Each structure stands twice: as C-alpha cells, then as structure tokens.
Amino acid sequence: MLQGNAEYAQESWRRLEREVMPKLGDKPLKKITAPMVLTILRRIEKRGTLVTARKIKSHVSQIMRYGIACGHIYSNPARDLGWAMTPHKSKPRAALTEPRQMGQLMRDINDVRAKKRRSSLLLAALIFVRPGELCQAEWSEIEWDACIWRIPAAKMKMRRTHLVPLARQALDVLRELRSVTGDNRWLFPSRWDKSRHEGGGVINTALRRMGYGRDVMTGHGFRAMAGTS
Structure with missing residues (x-):
C-alpha cells in the first residue's frame, strides 16, 4: 500500500x-x-x-x-x-550565499510586478519552507493573531504538525497576497484550475524569468541561504 x-x-x-x-x-x-x-x-x-x-x-x-x-x-x-542499482550521488541545489548576491536577489524580487509571483518569492526568502509546502499553503492555516502558519501533519514529510513563525515582513506579504487570492482556498491557486494549487516548480520558473539560471539559484536554494552563517 x-x-x-x-x-x-x-x-x-x-x-x-x-x-x-x-x-x-x-x-x-x-x-x-x-x-x-x-x-x-x-x-x-x-x-x-x-x-x-x-x-x-x-x-x-x-x-x-x-x-x-x-x-x-x-x-x-x-x-x-x-x-x-546505480548509486545516486545527490548534488546540492544551487543557492546564492554571498551577501551581496543575496541582496541583489532581494532587490530583483521586489522589482517583480506580478503580485502573486513576487509574493511567492518573498515568502520563500522569508520563511524558508520547501517550495512544494509553500505552494500547498491554505488561507485557513494562517493564524494572524498568533503570527503563525500551522502546516497540518498530513502535508509534512515527517507527518508532524509544523509551526512556521511569521515575521512582520512575512505578514505584510501575506496581506498583499490576500488582496489577490484571498477569495480562494489556496494562497497560490493554479492559473489553469482555481480548485488546485500551483506546483512547487513555479518558484524555479519565476527565478528563471528573472534571469537566475538553474546553476545559480533554485527554489530550495532559499533554505540554503537561511543556513548560511
């Protein structure tokens, strides 16, 4: 099974x-x-x-x-x-870890005009969840007063409820996004079928449109940025 x-x-x-x-x-x-x-x-x-x-x-x-x-x-x-079977050697996903490069990335993200796309990138940079988890987020999971995103255990790899703290900047992004998709179940509904959410690949697609190649920056790269001292 x-x-x-x-x-x-x-x-x-x-x-x-x-x-x-x-x-x-x-x-x-x-x-x-x-x-x-x-x-x-x-x-x-x-x-x-x-x-x-x-x-x-x-x-x-x-x-x-x-x-x-x-x-x-x-x-x-x-x-x-x-x-x-053939051994699989995993390669680290590309990420920007040099402070100046990271600063330029954030400026480029802020210049993105499409609110939904800009919001997905900003949230990826602010809360460091996996792209797939972010794109499955539902408005009912956002606890505004507690400043928490409560991800149900069923959505998590380890099958445990995960609490994501939401800083003021993340809440600001969510408020702006709510003006775009707040009438939908999903924070990021699919552009083709509003009853479904976007796939995690949209983060990578957005980065490519900004000119960041797959060997430079990826959606999972934001997590590597968070772990950079």
Missing part, C-alpha cells in the same frame, strides 16, 4: 502505471521475481533518472510488503535490489 498524502499517492500511482504496470500488471504477485523488477529499474536508469528508479523500487517494495501482510506472497523480490 502506497503511503503519504493524497497528492503524493496519486503521483506514485502514475509512476507505477507508466513504468511497472505495462510489464508486470497482468502477473500474479507470486510470479514476480527480483530480476523482473530489476529489468524495469535498469531501463529507467538508462534514461538517467536515477532518483525515479529508486522511487519505483520503493513503491514496488511497499506493494510487496503489503502482499506479505495479506498472505498473498511470502517474500519481497524488491527488498534487496538497491545493491544492484
């Missing part, structure tokens, strides 16, 4: 439909072997998407563990495949 919030579960299921189901979807669990799963994973690795391959391996392993719990199978063919 795939675990996580609804959005993550849907994303995981799409990966399985695209990568696994065409090859293994019609096979009984007992007939699925480790080499079968590894063949799929290596095909994904050849495309250079090593992270996706490991996610698929994790999804398949979860399904197999559920199958064991239900008595359908007695072993997990995906359990030990990590040793046979």
Whole structure:
C-alpha cells in the first residue's frame, strides 16, 4: 500500500502505471521475481533518472510488503535490489550565499510586478519552507493573531504538525497576497484550475524569468541561504 498524502499517492500511482504496470500488471504477485523488477529499474536508469528508479523500487517494495501482510506472497523480490542499482550521488541545489548576491536577489524580487509571483518569492526568502509546502499553503492555516502558519501533519514529510513563525515582513506579504487570492482556498491557486494549487516548480520558473539560471539559484536554494552563517 502506497503511503503519504493524497497528492503524493496519486503521483506514485502514475509512476507505477507508466513504468511497472505495462510489464508486470497482468502477473500474479507470486510470479514476480527480483530480476523482473530489476529489468524495469535498469531501463529507467538508462534514461538517467536515477532518483525515479529508486522511487519505483520503493513503491514496488511497499506493494510487496503489503502482499506479505495479506498472505498473498511470502517474500519481497524488491527488498534487496538497491545493491544492484546505480548509486545516486545527490548534488546540492544551487543557492546564492554571498551577501551581496543575496541582496541583489532581494532587490530583483521586489522589482517583480506580478503580485502573486513576487509574493511567492518573498515568502520563500522569508520563511524558508520547501517550495512544494509553500505552494500547498491554505488561507485557513494562517493564524494572524498568533503570527503563525500551522502546516497540518498530513502535508509534512515527517507527518508532524509544523509551526512556521511569521515575521512582520512575512505578514505584510501575506496581506498583499490576500488582496489577490484571498477569495480562494489556496494562497497560490493554479492559473489553469482555481480548485488546485500551483506546483512547487513555479518558484524555479519565476527565478528563471528573472534571469537566475538553474546553476545559480533554485527554489530550495532559499533554505540554503537561511543556513548560511
């Protein structure tokens, strides 16, 4: 059984439909072997998407563990495949950490005309949450009197409620943003479907429009800026 919030579960299921189901979807669990799963994973690795391959391996392993719990199978063919996969060496996401560069970035953000885009960048720089968490923010989660954004446990990676302190500057940004999207559930509703929120990639898109390449600054880079002494 795939675990996580609804959005993550849907994303995981799409990966399985695209990568696994065409090859293994019609096979009984007992007939699925480790080499079968590894063949799929290596095909994904050849495309250079090593992270996706490991996610698929994790999804398949979860399904197999559920199958064991239900008595359908007695072993997990995906359990030990990590040793046979290509090691993934993560690269730090690009971030500006030199004070003058950081100051110029903030000036450039303040010059952005579109209120919604400017607000997303300013909040990323002021409260240091992950881009995906920011774009899933709901107005009902903002506690104005307490100056807190209360992120529900269901939205958090560690499944614990997370309290984000809101400084005066962040509250000012939120008040301006509320004049634009305050009648919606989401702080950042999708421009295409107001019932959905924007994806975390919009932060990177906004940075690219400002002229900051992916090797210079990223949405996650704001978190690295916060950790710079």
